[in-house]
Amino acid sequence: MPDSIQFPQFRKYKNNKHFFKLINPEEFEEISFIGKKKLIMRHKAKILPDRNFMYDLLNDTPNTAEVIQEQEYEYQLNNG
Secondary structure (H helix, E strand, O other): OOOOOOOOEEEEOOOOOEEEEEEEOOEEEEEEEEOOEEEEEEEEOOOHHHHHHHHHHHHOOOOOOEEOOHHHHHHHHHHO
């Protein structure tokens, strides 16, 4: 990942069911809405597929995910 990226970064899938907080180049948090349940998971990118996933979230917008502001992520975390 380029060194010029400032962390944290925030993304969401267009279906509004997955929200991501990219904490640093090797760690991210995900809020997932499955039915009426909200799951919050923290991931460490230890293997290549996880690192590729993070790279795509950061660099392949808008095909992979949309850029969002921290406020939208925090709203989903606290109220979603």
